[in-house]
Amino acid sequence: MPAxxxxxxxxxxxxxxxxxxxxxxxxxxxxxxxxxxxxxxxxYWRHREGDPFPESELDPTSHSSTEIRINWHLSTSVWQIESxxxxxxIHTASSxxxxxxxxxxxxxxxxxxxxxxxxxxxxxxxxxxxxxGALQSLVKEYQVIPGKKIVIAGSGVFALPVAKxxxxxxxxxxxxxxxxxxxAQSIFRWWRNSFAFLLNPGKILEAVGYLFFMKRHGVKRLxxxxxxxxxxxxxxxxxxxxxxxxxxxSSDSTxxxxxxxxxxxxxxxxxxxxxxxxxxxxxxxxNDDAVVVVDSNQRTSLKxxxxxxxxxxxxxxxxxxxxxxxxxxxxxxxSSQSWKLRRFRQRVFARGLAKIYPISSGWNKSLDDSxxxxxCEEVSVGEIKQSASELGxxxxxxxxxxxxxxMGLCQGRICxxxxxEIIDFVRSDSKNVSDAxxxxxxxxxGVVTLxxxxx
Amino acid sequence: xxxxxxxDGEAISFESGDTIAAAVLRSGRKSLRRTxxxxxxxxxxxGIGQCFDCIVIVDGRSNQRACLVRAEEGIQVExxxxxxxx
Numbered sequence: 001m002p003a004x005x006x007x008x009x010x011x012x013x014x015x016x017x018x019x020x021x022x023x024x025x026x027x028x029x030x031x032x033x034x035x036x037x038x039x040x041x042x043x044y045w046r047h048r049e050g051d052p053f054p055e056s057e058l059d060p061t062s063h064s065s066t067e068i069r070i071n072w073h074l075s076t077s078v079w080q081i082e083s084x085x086x087x088x089x090i091h092t093a094s095s096x097x098x099x100x101x102x103x104x105x106x107x108x109x110x111x112x113x114x115x116x117x118x119x120x121x122x123x124x125x126x127x128x129x130x131x132x133g134a135l136q137s138l139v140k141e142y143q144v145i146p147g148k149k150i151v152i153a154g155s156g157v158f159a160l161p162v163a164k165x166x167x168x169x170x171x172x173x174x175x176x177x178x179x180x181x182x183x184a185q186s187i188f189r190w191w192r193n194s195f196a197f198l199l200n201p202g203k204i205l206e207a208v209g210y211l212f213f214m215k216r217h218g219v220k221r222l223x224x225x226x227x228x229x230x231x232x233x234x235x236x237x238x239x240x241x242x243x244x245x246x247x248x249x250s251s252d253s254t255x256x257x258x259x260x261x262x263x264x265x266x267x268x269x270x271x272x273x274x275x276x277x278x279x280x281x282x283x284x285x286x287n288d289d290a291v292v293v294v295d296s297n298q299r300t301s302l303k304x305x306x307x308x309x310x311x312x313x314x315x316x317x318x319x320x321x322x323x324x325x326x327x328x329x330x331x332x333x334x335s336s337q338s339w340k341l342r343r344f345r346q347r348v349f350a351r352g353l354a355k356i357y358p359i360s361s362g363w364n365k366s367l368d369d370s371x372x373x374x375x376c377e378e379v380s381v382g383e384i385k386q387s388a389s390e391l392g393x394x395x396x397x398x399x400x401x402x403x404x405x406x407m408g409l410c411q412g413r414i415c416x417x418x419x420x421e422i423i424d425f426v427r428s429d430s431k432n433v434s435d436a437x438x439x440x441x442x443x444x445x446g447v448v449t450l451x452x453x454x455x
Numbered sequence: 456x457x458x459x460x461x462x463d464g465e466a467i468s469f470e471s472g473d474t475i476a477a478a479v480l481r482s483g484r485k486s487l488r489r490t491x492x493x494x495x496x497x498x499x500x501x502g503i504g505q506c507f508d509c510i511v512i513v514d515g516r517s518n519q520r521a522c523l524v525r526a527e528e529g530i531q532v533e534x535x536x537x538x539x540x541x
Contacts, residue, residue, distance in 0.1 A: 036504065038523075043503060049472035095504070095523060115505050125508075127485040127498035134502025134522070142470075142477035146485075235496060236485075375500070375508055378492045409507035409518065414500075 004029055006331060007090055007105040009078055009275060011035035012042020013317040014111035014309030016058040017324030019070070023063035025332050030069045032103045033060075036077040036095060036446070042113055043133065044317045048141050058321070073103070077446030081108070081279055088304065097447035107304050109327050110276060110292075111320070114269035114310035115413060119154075119363050120373050120381070122229035124265070128237040129230050132266035136162045139169050145177055147262025151240050153182035153227040154266040155249075156357045160210040162264065167217040180220040180258060182242055184249055184267075187223055189356045196352025199345045226363065228255065230263050237261050243366065250362030267359050270417055271311045274445045279305060286313050287354040296340065298327035306330065315350035322346060361421040373422065374415040376408020384419055388426040396420040460530045469526040476502075476509050476521035479532075487511050487521050491537030511535050 006022060008015045011033050022031055033040070041047055045054045053059035060070065073092055079100075080091040088108055093100045116133045123129065132152055138144045145166060152159045159181045170177035190197075190207070197204050214221060224244055228251070231239040240263055244254040271291050276283065282293040282301035292300055292307040300307045306327035309320035322343040329336040369382030387393040387402040396412065396419040399405055405419050406412030412419075457468040462479055469478035476499045479487065486496040487509050500508040502522050509521040511532050517539025521532075 038525075096519070115503070116501065125495055125497060127487070127496050130499055131501050134499055137502045137522075138477060138480060138499070142473055142481070144477050144481040146480045375497075375506065378490055378495075409510070410505060414506045 005032070005087075005105040006030075006107045006109060006328075007032040007034060007088070007103060008109045008111065009034050009090075010042065010111035010113055010309070011037075011040035011074075012111060012113050012309065012320065013044055013055075013058070014113075014320035014324035014327075015042070015109065016040060016045075016055075016060065017321040018109050018111065018308060018328035019060055019324075020058055020063060021325050021328035021332065023060075023065040023068045023070075025334070026065055026067050027332070028067045030071070030105075032071045032073060032090070032105055034073040034076050034078055034090070034092060034103075036075065038075045038095075040072075040074065044320075046137055046141055071103070078275055079444050079446040079448045081275065083302075083304075086304075093446055093448040093452055095447075097449045098452045100448055100452045107306070107331055109298075109306045109308060109324070109331070110279070110281075110300075110311065111307070111309040111324060112272045112275055112311055113320075114271050114314060116158075117267045117270050117359065117417065118265050118414065119226070119267050119359075120367065120371050120415075120418060121227050121265075122368050122371050123232055123237075124230060124263075125372050125375055126230055126232055126235070126237060128261065129263045129265065132158055132162045132264040135262070135264040136165055140165050143169055143173065145170055145173065145175055147260075148175075148177055149260045150177060150179045150262045150264065151182060151227070151258060151260040152179065152264045152266070153225075153240070153242070154268075155184035155226075155359060156266065156268045157207075157353065158266050158268075159183065159264075160214070162266075163219050164210065164213055167213075167219065178218070178220075180222065180260075181214070182225050182227065182240075183221065183223045184226045184245055185223065185247060185357055189247075193349075193352035193356050196349040200349045203349060225256075227263065227265065228366065230260075231257065237263060246362065247358070248360035248362035250360075251366040268357060269310060269314050271314065272413075273311060276300075276307065276311055278445050281305065281307065287351075288359070289314060297330035297336070298323055299330065313347075313350065314354070315346060316353075319343065319346035319350055361425055364418075364422050364425050367422075373418055374403070374405035374408065374412075376410050376414075377404040377406075379403045379405040379415075381422060384422050385426050388423045393423060394427060395423060399423055458526075458528045460526050460528065460532060462532045463534050467526075467532075473526045474522055475511060475513070475519075475524050475526050475532055478526045479521065486534065488535040488539075489537065494537075510539070512539050 075095040082089040225242040229241040308323035326336040393399040459466040513519040
């Protein structure tokens with residue numbers, strides 16, 4: 001018998017795509033949609049209160065089904081999931097952590113997305129250094145451009161839409177903004193992706209469109225460089241020191257200084273595996289990320305749980321839409337053949353991008369020992385290296401016990417991956433093979449206060 | 456008249472839908488808190504509630520993420536020093 005209750009955890013592209021399929025089925029079904037943001041759309045479709053939803057086809061308010069009952073749980077995070085006699089009990093908390101409640105469902109589609117990866121450099125903790133995602137949100141949602149000379153540094157395609165948004169909003173506000181994009185890899189690596197482009201011709205146009213836009217709007221581009229240091233004068237950012245790097249991100253020791261008052265940084269995305277780990281879903285390593293193992297219908301190793309989107313491998317919003325649809329159609333016991341063809345093309349493209357923009361661990365060779373890695377607990381590179389070389393730390397987890405790196409409010413979301421790579425680098429003689437199923441499990445998936453629990 | 460809230464006693468104007476961080480940064484201010492060990496200035500970093508670097512004190516409650524909490528007329532926001540407790 002088809003399900004009568006489904007929870008969708010994560011209302012981004014994958015979750016909303018699944019929701020559309022469930023709504024279109026015209027079946028009596030209860031869907032609990034849970035997202036930690038105040039509005040649905042995920043990070044990809046962040047939009048301002050009152051503005052139309054950016055992707056009208058997936059806007060839940062446009063679904064006309066009267067059979068489906070959708071219960072929205074926005075500004076809500078899941079902190080624990082229990083499996084009880086064939087159904088799931090999902091424990092949630094409000095974003096302040098002060099109110100908790102529980103929903104029960106038969107099936108779960110987990111689509112918790114990804115968080116942006118950043119790499120540490122000297123003074124990256126200073127105000128005025130932020131992730132490219134933070135800058136994109138400030139500019140796009142709030143029309144705030146917090147600098148005049150902006151450097152977007154990192155690796156991957158995300159810098160392109162961010163640069164474009166800044167130039168568009170800057171023009172609208174009549175501001176005078178200069179943007180420089182610093183990319184760690186060479187643009188010629190795109191040739192390696194020719195097969196992926198052939199299968200996805202629309203992507204060629206998209207890429208060329210960005211290059212033309214940047215040229216027309218005077219966005220400067222530098223490649224094969226990463227930022228080594230944000231230069232400060234009395235606490236304010238006055239520039240960046242960029243260094244030339246090889247494709248493994250190790251330095252070839254040529255440095256140059258550029259004027260800047262704002263630095264945005266972005267090195268791809270990391271799947272948010274918090275809930276997947278709590279559920280004990282089988283995981284594997286893919287392009288150095290731990291991802292959820294799924295079958296061709298997006299089923300996970302746990303009966304009744306499907307996974308879709310970035311947690312099954314970083315691939316962008318289009319792939320997430322396909323995977324969300326396939327998961328929902330499988331729950332409805334319907335065919336999803338056309339979505340599977342799309343998913344095939346999109347996965348090839350995602351693999352191609354991962355090859356063009358690899359984030360190898362060479363970045364940590366040129367780090368200053370005094371550079372902070374764990375921003376919450378203020379733990380430096382030197383302390384982490386010492387925990388490996390002198391105290392025998394062999395993973396991000398053991399380094400945490402010695403140094404507190406990853407023990408702060410963010411629970412290692414920002415630093416864990418970087419700590420792991422520093423430890424692996426120090427211990428490179430001992431051939432460290434890390435196992436995706438042994439990554440740190442956070443027993444509590446979100447912020448919840450004791451007061452909220454006792455309600 | 457523009458809507459305002461107070462940040463360390465100064466009036467910050469905001470537009471509806473603004474988060475505290477968006478309004479403070481639009482006013483040209485940069486720092487939102489100071490760390491508890493090294494006393495370093497910090498501000499918004501991830502922008503989506505994951506990193507907890509933008510935590511401020513809102514109406515006496517510490518550790519509130521300025522990138523998530525909406526600006527509201529008359530709230531008292533303070534730059535958080537360390538753990539935010541006296």
